[in-house]
Amino acid sequence: MASTEDTTLFRDVFEVNPDPIMIHDADTGTVVRANEAAGALLGCPPADVVGMHVGEFSPPGFSTADANALIAEAATSGSTQVEWTTEGPDGESRRVEVSLERAVIDDVTRVVAFIHDVTEIRRQERKHTERSQQLQTLIENLPVVVFTLDSDGVFTYSAGKGLAELGLEPGELEGVSVFEAYGQYPDIVAAVEQALDGEEVRVTQKVDGLVFETWYRPVFGDDGELTQVVSVARDITDLKQREARIETLSEATNELLYTRTEQAVADTVTQIAQRIIDQPLAAMWSYDSDDDTLYPIGATDEAVDFAAVEAASDLPPMGPESDENRLFHDGSPTVVEDYQALSNPSSPQASLRTVLFLPLEDYGMLCIGSPTVESFDSHDRFLLDILASTGAAALDRVERETRLKSKQTELERSNEALQQFAYIASHDLQEPLRMVSSYVDLLDSEYGDELDDEAAEYMAFAIDGARRMQEMVNALLRYSRVETTSSEFEETDPDAVIDRTLDALQMRIEEVDATITVGALPPVEADPNQVGQVFQNLLENAIEYAVEAGMEPRIEVSADRDDDDVVFTVSDNGPGIPAADREEVFDIFHRAGAHDTEGTGIGLAVCQRIVLRHDGRIWVEPSDDGATFKFTLPAVTEVCGDD
CATH class of the missing domain: 3.30.450.20 (PAS domain)
Incomplete structure (x- = not known):
């Protein structure tokens, strides 16, 4: 109760x-x-x-x-x-x-x-069930392999469409040890062992000819102990194959760097199309603007056989009225799904169907064909676009090199003419000048006492003119011999070169009480004799023009390293160079300003030619006080030995 x-x-x-x-x-x-x-x-x-x-x-x-x-x-x-x-x-x-x-x-x-x-509880349960079903459906249909391993490395779950690529059914691996199933793959075993040790792992692994990117993530319980490893493996075989094709394409296109003719470019481009992009029917045409026609210059052997001709050059040209010519002038890559449907093809008898036309800028066109109707996937199009761009760049380089070679030939002919002139100047012109000078001297010695003042003055003009002409011929001869009398470049110490130059000018320096200050000069790769000529010309000019202006010459020589060059500076306290003459001062026979000093106007031209031979440049810096000349020579490249 x-x-x-x-x-x-x-x-x-x-x-x-x-x-x-x-x-x-x-x-x-x-x-x-x-x-x-x-x-x-x-x-x-x-x-x-x-x-x-x-x-x-x-x-x-x-x-x-x-x-x-x-x-x-x-x-x-x-x-x-x-x-x-x-x-x-x-x-x-x-x-x-x-x-x-x-x-x-x-x-x-x-x-x-x-x-x-339990209305809300059941709603949440239904929602959870739906989500679980959605997740399961998603996992089962994703192109990956999703699996879990227990703490001993035994599969507890496996799903995903990626299993089919391995010849497995969902759940087939469950209950099987990963070390038994994949023990023959050391990289898989190593990755699983790392994951079971608690380390998150992301690796690329090869299985039965396939390449997988696999992610292993350890899962821990509340007690900190590992409960399972969750993994996702993605098949990246196609991706790796594409990367390999791109890398191979990059290496192959380097071959184009060594092609020297249009024909060689065409042969290389069509071979690359066949070897890497697996398009055997490849041919290339060159554009002739004179008659607005594309002419064949290269093709694969398969393309030649397919067209039933003896050589690539026997393929039909693409004239102004052809559809191919129109596509070339359109300038954009174009896929013709059925070549037989074109209204005016250049080769109507060809049993081609799908053709990809790739204009090579203004140089020509690359054509990739197929005897069946097919589509070029985006990756192949990407590779072919790269190939076309590289081919156009190679043709542009070939054209530039051809023009350069033509210019070089002209320059060589010009140099030969200059050498001939130098020979004439050193022999044929020298003799008449010596004869004029000798007979004028003879007249002066025989009849000098009988000449009046005016005749004596004329005689002096003749003697001076002959002497100056002799100096100009000698100066011109020095200018022409910059290339022919040069030496090989070597590591040169400018300090030693300028010391020798100052020794040669010592008497003149003492005579005019000149002061020349020389800073530290980094070593250069140069012809030491020609470097000495540059210093001597610049120092002689600085001394003479300062003396002409009534000053005691003060000259400074310095240099600084600038990346791969050494920049030399020679500055003086002379009258300077007018702004209008700073560009022309290096022209042959040009003398800046009005001067009383004697000179041929060729010294700075010689300096410029020597500096240009060294791939350098020489210029006049703007200055309010005196003249400042700068020139560059290649610096000595330091080569470090093996550690």
Whole structure:
């Protein structure tokens, strides 16, 4: 017999419980008591629920007999459970879970129904199930292999379309040790061992001729122990093959760097198309703007055989009226799906179908053909575009080299003419000058005393003119011999060169009280004798023009390293060079400004020619005080030995 206190506690718990509770008569199935939550569920006061039979508020299809059977089962076995959908007072459908428990209350056997609203729980469960199904469907259809390993390296799950490429079915690996299945692949074994040691691993692995990029991620439990390894493997075989083709294409196109003729470019380009891009029917045409026609210059052997001709040059030209000529002038790569459908092809008898036309800028066109209708995939198009661009660049280089070679030939002829002139200047012109000078001297010695002042002056003019002409011929001879009398470049110490130059000018330096300051001069790769000529010409000019201006010459020589060059500076305190003459001062026979000093106007021209021979440059820096000359020579490249 329950105490009054227990009864009160039971009543309080019964009434305040947020879940609906109803107490049923075990024999009749009628409700003998209901709490407030039960009344709220059925939309009536709890007192009105008393006396109702469970079948009255059961969902459709659940009869009174079914309800009585459940109550009887709970009364007999102690408990049972059922779940159904009911409609609440708000008209909304709710999913409830009903737990029936046998209980003895006041010495009478009752069946207590605990009703729990599981609508949200079931919704979340359905959502989770849907997501799980979606994820499973996604995994099963992804072009990858997804698998998990337990802490011993045994497969616990495997799925993904990538399994088919390995000849496996989803789940086939489950229960198999990875070390047994793939023990013959050391890189796989090593990666799995790293992952089982707790390290995240991303590696590229080869399996049965395929290449996979595999990611292993260890998963740890709350205790920090490894529970499994989750892995995803992606088949990158095609990607690696494409990368290899691109790399091979890059290496092959380097061959074009060594082609020297249009024919060689065509042969190389068509061979690359066949060897790397696997397009055997490849041919190339060159454009002749004179008659607006494309002429064949190269083709693969397969293309020649396919066209039933003896050589590539026998392929038909593409004249102004042909469709191919029009496509060339359009300037864009074009795929003709059916060559036979063209209105005016250059080769109507050819049994070609799909043809890719790749204009090579203004130089010609590369054609890739197929006897069947097919599409060029984007990767092949990409490779062919690279090949076409490289071929056009090679043709441009060949054209430039051809022009350069022509210019070089002209220059060689010009140099030969200059050498002939030098020979004439050193022999044929020298003799008449010596004769003029000798006879003028003879006239002066024989009849000088008989000449009046005017005649003596004319005689002096003649002697001076002959002397200056001799100096100009000698200077011109020096200019012409810059190339022919040169030496091989060698590591040269400019300090030693300028020391020898100053020794040669020592008497003149002392005579005019000149001061020449020389800084540190880095070594250069040069002809030491010609470097000495440059220094001597610049120093002699600086001394003479300063003396002419009434100054004691003050000259500074310095140099600085600038990447692969050494920049030399020779500055003086002389009258300077007018701005208008700074460009022309290096022209042959040009003398800047008006001077009383004697000179041929060829010294700076010789300096420039020597510097140009060394791939350098010489110029005059703007200066408000004196003249500043700068010139560059190649610096000595330091070569480090093996460590």
